[in-house]
Amino acid sequence: MGLVSKILQLISFIGVLILFAMVVAAAVAAAQAKPGCSTHKCGDVEIPFPFGLSKDCYLNEDNQSFNITCDGSDPKTGNLIVKNISIEAHEMHVLKNVAQDCYLKSGALTPESTGNSYLDVAPFTISKTRNQFTVVGCDTFAFFRWYQNGENYSTGCASECSSLRNAFNGSCSGVGCCKAQFPDGLQNIKMQVYSFNNHTGIWNFNPCGYAFVVEKGTFNFSTNYLKNLPPKMLPMVLDWAIGNETCEQAKKKPNFACRNKNSICHDPETRSGYQCKCEPGYLGNPYHPDGCEDIDECNDPIRTQNCSTAKGCVNTPGGYTCRCPKWYHGNGTKDHGGCEADFVIINRIAIGAGVGFISLLVLSSWVYFILKKRKILKLREKFLQQNGGMILEQQLSRQEGSTETVKIFTVDELQKATKNYDESRIIGRGGFGTVYKGFLADDKIVAIKKSKIEDENQIEQFINEVVVLSQINHRHVVKLLGCCLETQVPLLVYEFVPNGTLFKHIHQESNASTFPWETRLRIAAETAEAIWYLHSVASIPIIHRDVKSTNILLDDDFTAKVSDFGTSRLVPRDQTQLATVVQGTLGYLDPEYLQTNQLTEKSDVYSFGVVLVELLTGKEALSFARTMEQRSLAMYFISSIKEERLFEILENHIAA
Incomplete structure (x- = not known):
């Protein structure tokens, strides 16, 4: 039942969110057009005020017209196709033609070449942060020119490549595609695209050069575009504002656009003019007389989480407050004191319930720990036997x-x-x-x-x-x-033996060079003494069964101590050998023991001999990195003696 209850709560929560979103969407749609203007859509594009589709339905401020023409299903401003108008972000998304410079194989220009492309977006401006100037081609350079503050400026980039070897899809880093930035506030620009060599020599994969301003993130370069750029119109983002005055200047005029009582004026940072926004707690179109409507925050479950109870939320113009339930007082929120009980009896009941709960918790915890301790003791006894x-x-x-x-x-x-x-x-x-x-x-x-x-x-x-x-x-x-x-x-x-294993000091280069022959000889003698003790002095002789350099530990003074007796065997004094399953480490195992399964003291002596060879040569007892003949160090050592090549395998500082 608990899981079903949680699922129902989640469905209810999502339903409230959807209802809240629908209410907000309905309020926004109702405030799109200017009063008295019923049409506020062209095709699928919403045309919100201050924009409009017919006379007296758009704002005409100081010769700054917000008129949108509707040609069939495509709204336009000038020669730009409008795809979306954002009141909140003060942006207009449009489609713009691409400037292209195309050639025949002979090097002559094709009729569809535009070369230059003029763009006049006034009274709007081209968004610097949302767009970028892009050039595509392998024999192409293009300029982006503008006139600002009485002076001419230009920027651009060039792209040359004799093949597609270093051109990659999705990469616009200079090979087949390049990008350039431009300043804020531009309204009139001229794009010019040229060729270095009329695309001769590369015509088979790149007959054209292209230049365009495009919204960032919407154009993804493909090497196929070098042969033909299919999208002849690409998206671009324009910024817009009202007039050329600041908020303080515009407020003094009778045609001030931010007339809604719940709207505020804002001065944009990157361009002249002013913009209207709804006050906090309101949503809608701040340019419309009835556009900014109060948000009912109590329908938003995220906001009401701050209240002590969801029913305690009370919507207010531009905000909301929280109130306490019956028999409680306070500010109604979860923080800053919250709600406190009005009656002493409630406090007493709460205190009694709290004391009872704590007592029950302590008692149950005490019983739990006793049972757990008994269980642990039984488990330890079980492990002791096991x-x-x-x-x-x-x-x-x-x-x-x-x-x-x-x-x-x-x-x-x-x-x-x-x-x-x-x-x-x-x-x-x-x-x-x-x-x-x-x-x-x-x-x-x-x-x-x-x-x-x-x-x-x-x-x-x-x-x-x-x-x-x-x-x-x-x-x-x-x-x-x-x-x-x-x-x-x-x-x-x-x-605890602190200085690690003999193996580490023999085979790690950082240790081997500081491990002199005198120390190695002493360690060999001490190890031999320990093995002799195990075989001859212990009350019952012990065969170690796994003598190797990793089982010989060294203390701070490099004194040897034999360790790891997990496989060792006690040998009664009336026996000279034991029949056992072969155990030990390859490379150190006595070949006779390996073949006969008969364990004797000589098995330890053989393994110790391999350790002596390790001390002399600095090589591992078994290494698959060496050749087949040299893989076993013992066999390698014996063959070197027979062939009178002993000094060739000794460590350098020992042989010297």
Whole structure:
């Protein structure tokens, strides 16, 4: 029902607007012609007073005639066809002939050539802002001449082109078409169009040149017009005013045109004479004795929006007022105090209702938040089970002392630390998650990894990373500080390593040049020490399974720390190898592991060897930008040694 009600309200609103527009249109039409003159149309064109079609039906002010002749269906002023007369804008839209200069293939002028075109629009003036002088042709120059204040002036432009290669439809920038501006207040002009070479040599695509004054936005240049300009008459806009005097001068005369009691006189800025306009709040023809009629603003729903109620609108001459409903007082508007209740009892009822509503709102909000909190707690418990919380607890409980170093963080703690996982806090993305920089309540900086868990197999990888890292306490291995399982996506909290990855420092040119051999050698030794610790010292040996330069982080002193144990495996001491599904990164994968699926410590050693080659060469482990023989860095390095070309692939500052 609510939607139907809104649709009915919208239809009613549109109906009121249409009715208001019809009333206004009827008032304007009724005030078109001078009293006693019944005819005010020629064809489809309205002829409003001070213009007229017959004697005594138009204004004749100081030899300034507003007579319009009606020849069939076309009204004319002089030799111009009138298409529209605007009282409000004081403009007349007319059609004007085009001046043309056409030639035969031999170079002789054709009979239809006009060359010169004279235009006398007095008592009107050519609108500078609404028109432009335009020339079309590829062997054409044209002038726009006028006489003003006792002196001769001219302006114009030229267009030459030997082909249509650089002439484009819609572009009048000098190739096939050019434009020129002219001043305000012109009444008599002469257009002259000429040819440089009688259009010889280009006659096949441009036999004529054209010049004309045209209303801006109505002429769109086409390259087809160079061969033939079909519209021989184009629109132009004229400005008009009454007489040559100012308002102050004209008011003293008995034939002052602004006689309507609701009209005001206005001095135009760009021409002499004066113009009449309806006062604010009135609409119609200010030159007609009964032309300016009061607008009933209360029929306009946009205006009545200012009133406290639509029924409170009261129309007044030239405006409207707002009044308050019964039992209220004030100015009736929505602003400036509005309407206030007259009786204390109404205020008391309103206060009581308000207090009751607020109490109900507070109570319902309290119930809502309690239910929402319970729902959140249940959801967090569900996520804890879903993310393997029980399994993780069992795994950690088997490791002596592991639960003392791993902290369980709450959702709220990590949301606050990362500004609710804001994009600006992202410091890395990997195959198994996104890493955010976080600030704990004690101002400690941490790295928070949000894992991408899309199936239960990945839950096992997440639990695996927690279990593996809980076994490790080594200065060259990223330390796990804790985890959070209360969210749909589990979270791991690590120590923050500020200097980025080894990959970044090797392969980014801005870093590689300031990354000396001594530092590279130390990082290699520290990484080797960490891998040796994982394989030989940890209580249960650990195979990292994804050793690569992006998983080696550097702190402020460029100390190496191995990270990302999502795919690592614990290896019982009575086993030397594990049968697993192959996982790792192409370019670093041990070929033997790739073929046999048998994971051993040698797989990490092979991957570490690729990292060493990266440190020596500065090249990526796998690059499809290199040739097939050079695509794998490991194979490329081995072949270079065999062919005694090792120094060719070492980084320049290392080889030196």
